[in-house]
Amino acid sequence: MQRIQINHEKCILCGRCAQVCTMHIIREKEDKMVAKDVDCIGCGHCVAVCPTGAVSLGGKGAITEDRFDAAVLQKQLPLLVRQRRSMRFFKDKPVSAQDIAPIMDMLRYAPTGKNRQSVGYVLLSGQALEDFVHYSYKLTDSVSSMNLFSSLYYDRGNDILFRNAPSVLIAYAPAEFYTAIVDVSIALTIFDLAAPLYGIGACWAGFLMNLANQDRHMTSRLNIAEGNKILGVLLIGHSDMDYVATPNRNDINLKVME
Ligand SMILES: Cc1cc2nc3c(=O)[nH]c(=O)nc-3n(C[C@H](O)[C@H](O)[C@H](O)COP(=O)(O)O)c2cc1C
Structure with missing residues (x-):
């Protein structure tokens, strides 16, 4: 089975899959997006960027799920x-x-x-x-x-x-x-x-x-x-221990060079 498959009915030729392909193996040919199998690392960026769900990889399309909530995570992740x-x-x-x-x-x-x-x-x-x-x-x-x-x-x-x-x-x-x-x-x-x-x-x-x-x-x-x-x-x-406070740590060691 071809690794990257493009459903030409759904494809709107936006070219984003070709743009993000790390291995440069997707291109437009005669009004169709086409993908070579050779060198594909299966990263799925083509699937992740397609606005119409036209791209699938190894027979699997994108996972349907909510996008993460940056506002919530900005608070919660550092904690x-x-x-x-x-x-x-x-x-x-x-x-x-x-x-x-x-x-x-x-x-x-x-x-x-x-x-x-x-x-x-x-x-x-x-x-x-x-x-x-x-x-x-x-x-x-x-x-x-x-x-x-x-x-x-x-x-x-x-x-x-x-x-x-x-x-x-x-x-x-x-x-x-x-x-x-x-x-x-x-x-x-x-x-x-x-x-x-x-x-x-x-x-x-x-x-x-x-x-x-x-x-x-x-x-x-x-x-x-x-x-x-x-x-x-x-x-x-x-876990069998409750930690109730956060110990402090060293300042970050970041050199900015411009
Ligand atoms: C790569 C690595 C190896 C570690 N090995 C051990 C270990 O062998 N035994 C242990 O009790 N803790 C080990 N630790 C835990 C560290 O002691 C701990 O991360 C550090 O004291 C900071 O505490 P915290 O993880 O609660 O923030 C290790 C941590 C890292 C990142």
Whole structure:
């Protein structure tokens, strides 16, 4: 099937699809807009800009939905950004795929380099997480900066790696692609930001990301296809701490050069 399809009955030849096409593969030919398939990255800007719904991509037209309310978000988004917190206190119940379904659906729309959309996720809970916790603490013994972690955990119950989270969200992407780490970081940032809207708390797990980076076997243990790399980990759970004020931060470091 052709990737970009133009319904010539609906098309009014406004040319906007050609104007926005990142890959310059849409043009007007003999009073018709035509699109080449070759080089299409499937970004969907042609669909997004068409005023008559004439363009579809891979058989899918535009999603019918309200446009966002800038006035509301101008007030609400800064509050959300300031008030989201790294959550390290969780109710004693795992996060199910259903609990995070609305958030995961947003991640489908996260931007990715060349629109590759190749970030994958593993949601770990229960026995699978327990096994992963033990595996990870074993690994810390061979990392000099973390070699106290396992005794702190097993002797004192101080869980520095997982913060006793009932679930963990692991994100991976094809290792060879130069935007892989950014793709994963953008997706998990959206998750981290949206999570409090659904009563979910999240905390970036930098120590685990360091471990994953040093261990060749972690991906296969998690049944992640070869060629992928774990590039982001969030500890997640149902939040069990109320934060009531916003801590202050450094001034922004912005140099303007004109
Ligand atoms: C990339 C990254 C890695 C992090 N790794 C950890 C971690 O391993 N354990 C932890 O408890 N917090 C971790 N954090 C949370 C930071 O400590 C936290 O973002 C910072 O103290 C600011 O607090 P806030 O997120 O509540 O604003 C990490 C944050 C980021 C962005």
